[in-house]
Amino acid sequence: MMKRSAVILPQGDFLCGIVEGYYGRTWSHQDRLDYAQFLPQLGLNSFLYCPKSDPYLRKQWFAHWPLAQWQQLLELSAKYREQGLLFGLGLSPFELYRHYGAKERQQLKDKVQRIQELHPSLLxxxxxxxxxxxxxxxxxQAEIIADVQAWAPELRLLMCPTYYSTDPVLEKHFGPMPAEYWSRLGTLLAEQVEVFWTGPKVCSESISCADLVVIQAAFGRPVTLWDNYPVNDGAVRSDKLYLEPLSQRSPKINQHLAGHFCNPMNQAQLSLPALRGLAELYSNQLPQDLEAQLLGEELWRQLAQDRHAFQYGGLSGLGELRRQELSSRYARFTGPAAAELVSWLQGEYTFDPACLTD
Structure with a gap:
């Protein structure tokens, strides 16, 4: 059994944890249960469930989950509450803002009431x-959020804008941003609603206080960072494993934030080393051997030797013979982290464009 680390959870209302918001191959139910144990060891306090592959959160948001999946969500929520953690869901009512009439409003109300049965802390x-x-x-969008706030006043509400970064790639794919979109949202949303932001890029290499001062002024409130690291669900990023701790974030950015979530990789267990950087950004004193505690000492010793090649060279940089050699080497280890690594080396996590057309 893994020993608990003497870490300090973020204090007050500051949210700090995981937003499971990737595309493609999803985590297992056991992975999510495991994170109820991992987050306290990392000194993190929040988990937001919203994988893009869950149709009942996105394209079929108005439908209820099948019984088996619903029971898993009930178990998850109870497990996180038991650990003193904040658990929530991210609902993506696809293009609901195009037509939000009486029928759609009732469907949304029904869905929110269903979610409330999970007793989440966050929505x-x-x-x-x-x-x-x-x-x-x-x-x-503000009208939709105001309705949800009225129906579920006990929940801490967050929202992700359609344009959640200054990255021009968003307008390239989703059309030009309406004039004064950010300032209008900031004016119309209730003060308590927190707004997600990914930084200057969708996947930002660095985030400074100056970046956050600008966007805080645009929205008229501190944002909550949706940090797309170590997520690796895209065509380019799925070629790599991001095993280095989160870095290049100003140590003072919490002065301009309401919270900070990291979007993990499709590999749940292998995302853990990256989260050290998130925890340490908020002054949590983690033991030097934490990764060994979480992943196993022998596996971590081997990973520490190979992680630079996995993160910066990627699968394409290894070559077929090297991939086969490493796959055989890591197959000797037991446990879910080793299994994820072998699957990645064998190309089982390669980006599939079909995952974007759910």
Whole structure:
């Protein structure tokens, strides 16, 4: 059994943890249960469930989960509460802002009431990765969020704008951002609603206080960082494993934030080393051997030797013979982290564009 680390959870209202918001191959139910044990060891306090592959959060948001999946969600919520952690869901009512009439409003109310049965602490309304060239986009999204706030006043609400970064790639894929979209949202949303932001890029290499001062002024409130590290679900990023701790974030950014979530890799267990950087950003004193505690000492010793090649060279940089050699080497280890690594080396996590057309 893994021993617990003497770490300090973030204090007050500051959210700090995982937003499971990737595309493609999803975590297992056991992975999510395991994170209820991992987060306290890392000194993190929050888990937001919103994988893009769950159709009942996105394209089929108005439908209820099948019984087996619903029972898993009930178990997850109970497990996180038992550990003193904040658990929530991210609901992506796909393009609901295009037509939000009486029927759709009732469907949303029914869904929110269903989610309330899970007794979550957090609920996020996510409008990311949807067409956004709608003149009254801010008004329609704010109306939806106001309704949810009225129906579920006990929940801490977050929202992800359609344009969640200054990265021009968003307008390339989702159309031009409506004029004054950010400032209109900031004016229309209730003060308590927290707004997600990924930084200057969708996957930001660095984030400074100056970056956050600018966007805080645009929204009229501190943002909550949706940090797309170590996520590796894209065509380029799925070629790599991001095993280095989160870095290049100013140690003073918490002065401009309401919270900080990291979006993990499709490999749940192998995401743990990256989260050391998130924890240490907020002054949590982690033991030097924490990765060995979480992943196993022998496996971590081997990974420490190979992780630079996995992160910076990637699968494409290894070559077929080297991949086969490493696959055989890591197959000798037991446990879920080793299994994830072998699957990655064998190409089982390679990006599939079909995952974007759910």
């Amino acid at each position: 996020a309304l996510l409008f990311d990765d949807m067409p956004g060239a709608v003149v009254d986009l801010a008004e329609r």
